[in-house]
Amino acid sequence: xxxxxxxxxxxxxxxxxxxxxxxxxxxxxxxxxxxxxxxxxxxxxxxxxxxxxxxxxxxxxxxxxxxxxxxxxxxxxxxxxxxxxxxxxxxxxxxxxxxxxxxxxxxxxxxxxxxxxxxxxxxxxxxxxxxxxxxxxxxxxxxxxxxxxxxxxxxxxxxxxxxxxxxxxxxxxxxxxxxxxxxxxxxxxxxxxxxxxxxxxxxxxxxxxxxxxxxxxxxxxxxxxxxxxxxxxxxxxxxxxxxxxxxxxxxxxxxxxxxxxxxxxxxxxxxxxxxxxxxxxxxxxxxxxxxxxxxxxxxxxxxxxxxxxxxxxxxxxxxxxxxxxxxxxxxxxxxxxxxxxxxxxxxxxxxxxxxxxxxxxxxxxxxxxxxxxxxxxxxxxxxxxxxxxxxxxxxxxxxx
Numbered sequence: 001x002x003x004x005x006x007x008x009x010x011x012x013x014x015x016x017x018x019x020x021x022x023x024x025x026x027x028x029x030x031x032x033x034x035x036x037x038x039x040x041x042x043x044x045x046x047x048x049x050x051x052x053x054x055x056x057x058x059x060x061x062x063x064x065x066x067x068x069x070x071x072x073x074x075x076x077x078x079x080x081x082x083x084x085x086x087x088x089x090x091x092x093x094x095x096x097x098x099x100x101x102x103x104x105x106x107x108x109x110x111x112x113x114x115x116x117x118x119x120x121x122x123x124x125x126x127x128x129x130x131x132x133x134x135x136x137x138x139x140x141x142x143x144x145x146x147x148x149x150x151x152x153x154x155x156x157x158x159x160x161x162x163x164x165x166x167x168x169x170x171x172x173x174x175x176x177x178x179x180x181x182x183x184x185x186x187x188x189x190x191x192x193x194x195x196x197x198x199x200x201x202x203x204x205x206x207x208x209x210x211x212x213x214x215x216x217x218x219x220x221x222x223x224x225x226x227x228x229x230x231x232x233x234x235x236x237x238x239x240x241x242x243x244x245x246x247x248x249x250x251x252x253x254x255x256x257x258x259x260x261x262x263x264x265x266x267x268x269x270x271x272x273x274x275x276x277x278x279x280x281x282x283x284x285x286x287x288x289x290x291x292x293x294x295x296x297x298x299x300x301x302x303x304x305x306x307x308x309x310x311x312x313x314x315x316x317x318x319x320x321x322x323x324x325x326x327x328x329x330x331x332x333x334x335x336x337x338x339x340x341x342x343x344x345x346x347x348x349x350x351x352x353x354x355x356x357x358x359x360x361x362x363x364x365x366x367x368x369x370x371x372x373x374x375x376x377x378x379x380x381x382x383x384x385x386x387x388x389x390x391x392x393x394x395x396x397x398x399x400x
Contacts, residue, residue, distance in 0.1 A: 056346015
């Protein structure tokens with residue numbers, strides 16, 4: 001997980017600038033660039049939304065290992081194709097396919113952890129998994145900033161030229177290939193362990209691309225709604241902050257790398273230590289309101305300052321909020337659902353991806369007219385969510 005997220009994070013600081021460069025070179029009007037950046041960026045979670053539920057259910061049927069290996073292999077190929085940047089259509093196609101394969105990997109990985117852990121330890125272990133992914137996302141932007149170089153390679157079929165924007169995508173693809181080889185050799189199948197423990201035959205039900213939402217209970221649907229809100233907020237920040245900071249602060253890839261490194265590293269270390277400990281000692285219910293509160297304050301305050309020092313402080317609030325929300329919601333989803341871990345986490349991942357798509361696209365559209373309204377609006381929603389999930393309101397009747 002660490003190496004895969006490192007590969008994904010390598011592309012994060014340069015992605016909007018790379019897309020912008022290719023669009024402008026293709027005679028796309030400059031006033032439409034922010035919208036296209038949002039759409040291309042949002043195409044990645046769009047396919048995660050469409051396929052996560054199906055792939056999660058598929059992992060219940062055929063096992064976690066095939067989905068993990070296929071996901072890594074597909075991500076490697078699609079990321080390499082994105083680095084070629086031959087046309088706008090290739091950018092869309094490669095990002096869409098990368099989303100499908102990442103959906104398989106992420107969903108199966110979460111189910112893999114759930115297979116091997118008890119309910120009592122699941123929240124803590126989900127926090128550790130999120131921490132490892134977060135630390136990989138830290139190492140990625142740092143490497144991506146260092147790898148922004150022009151490369152010329154003489155190969156047997158000719159000369160390969162990579163500019164400073166496409167090089168990180170090629171490195172990301174190669175890193176995923178290394179992970180694929182390691183996993184193929186070292187990764188056992190976890191779902192066999194799950195079947196032995198439960199001793200329950202798997203129903204030969206038809207695997208649906210779109211889940212039957214009528215079968216989900218009220219608590220499960222409420223958890224999905226709150227997860228959607230948190231992912232929308234985070235995606236709006238990650239998908240628009242490059243353009244937001246470029247317009248208001250004149251930030252470039254180097255400054256953005258610092259912001260994303262601080263965001264990811266703090267999130268990872270909090271989940272690895274304090275958040276995992278608090279989930280284990282206090283439970284998920286108590287932590288949820290604090291997660292939404294920190295996230296809402298951080299996003300709102302980003303619009304109030306233009307100095308790097310204060311921006312990093314506000315980003316720390318965002319990191320703290322997501323460090324709490326991501327593992328607690330994932331843990332509660334698996335505890336509340338009576339479905340297989342793959343199916344429940346597949347639906348969870350699908351809704352998260354829908355939130356990411358909505359956040360990126362909505363943020364990109366709103367930024368055509370205003371630099372701040374998107375952040376203000378989502379901050380109000382987050383603060384409202386913080387109030388609704390207070391234990392005294394009993395909106396969520398969660399299983400202990």
